[in-house]
Amino acid sequence: MCDYDNAIFRLATAQETEPEDYIGEDGLLYCGKCRQPKEAYFPEGKTLFGRDRHPRACDCKRKILDEQQAAEDIRRxxxxxxxxxxxxxxxxxxxxxxxxxxxxxxxxxxxxxEYVEQWGHMKAENHGLLLWGNVGTGKSFFAGCIANALMKLEVPVCMTNFALILNDLAASYKDRNEYISRLCSFHLLILDDFGMERGTEYGLEQVYNVIDSRYRSQKPLIVT
Ligand SMILES: [Zn+2]
Structure with a gap:
């Protein structure tokens, strides 16, 4: 047998037997704890490597596997x-x-x-938000709450501002398009403190570029 066959053979025959296990009337190995079979026959009398049966998880084993899966899901x-x-x-x-x-x-x-609860609808309909008000009224906090809550639902969100975007664009002269398409790849883009950047012509052009690209990506934008 080659390595591959060996691996299949081990999978097909590996059986952990406990002292309290027993052979049932059908000839299969049973778990002494939950009294469920730890083996099953292949259908229609088929065999593999000369064996007519394969391992199966009894209730205790299934419970352990489910717990491992749940822990793995939480970690992921x-x-x-x-x-x-x-x-x-x-x-x-x-x-x-x-x-x-x-x-x-x-x-x-x-x-x-509500925006977070209705996210499926907001995304599908491309609904964004425009938050305005005086300094210190919590607009950034408001938007940040949406960002954190959506990230918790595994939604890719980017929260940034134009001062940073202009810096990044200046630094990545060659890859500007790539940078902007990266901003557009997030399911939700939040531009914080919009309007704080004072308008040089270059700055305004880049602001237009980003907003226009985002608009064409048909994904929601929140602006504070
Ligand atoms: Zn069991």
């Missing part, structure tokens, strides 16, 4: 959310802008929750 989810936060936030402080840290001062916060 945390990794995904962490990766989205690393990629999507331009400032680590943004990680703290979430509904759990809401001090209740912003009466419009329910709209942020």
């Amino acid at each position: 989810h945390f990794d995904t959310v962490e990766r989205l936060k690393r990629k999507g936030f331009t400032d680590p402080a943004m990680r703290e802008w979430n509904f759990d840290n809401d001090n209740g001062k912003c009466p419009q916060m329910e709209f942020a929750r």
Whole structure:
């Protein structure tokens, strides 16, 4: 047998036998704890490597496998959310802008929750938000709450501002298009403190480029 056959053989025959296990009336090995078979016959009398049966998970084994799977799913989810936060936030402080840290001062916060709850619809209909108001009224916090909540649902979000975008564009002269298409690849783009950048002609042109590309990508944009 070659290595591949050996591996298949081990898979097909590996059986963990416990002292309390027993052979049932059908000739199969049974688990002494849950009294479920640990083996099953191949259908229609078929055989593999001369064996007429293959291992099967009894209830105890199934429970262990399910628990391992659940733990693996949780770990994978945390990794995904962490990766989205690393990629999507331009400032680590943004990680703290979430509904759990809401001090209740912003009466419009329910709209942020609603936006997250209705995300499927918002995305499908390309609904964005325009948040305006005086300095210190919590617009960035509001948008950050949406970003964190959506990332928790494994939605790719980017939260940045034009001062950073203009810096990045200046630094990546050759790959501007690539940079802008990367911004457009996020399911939601949040531009914080829009209008703070004072308009040089170059700056305004880039602002136009980014907004226009985002518009053409038909994905939502939130601007504060
Ligand atoms: Zn069992």
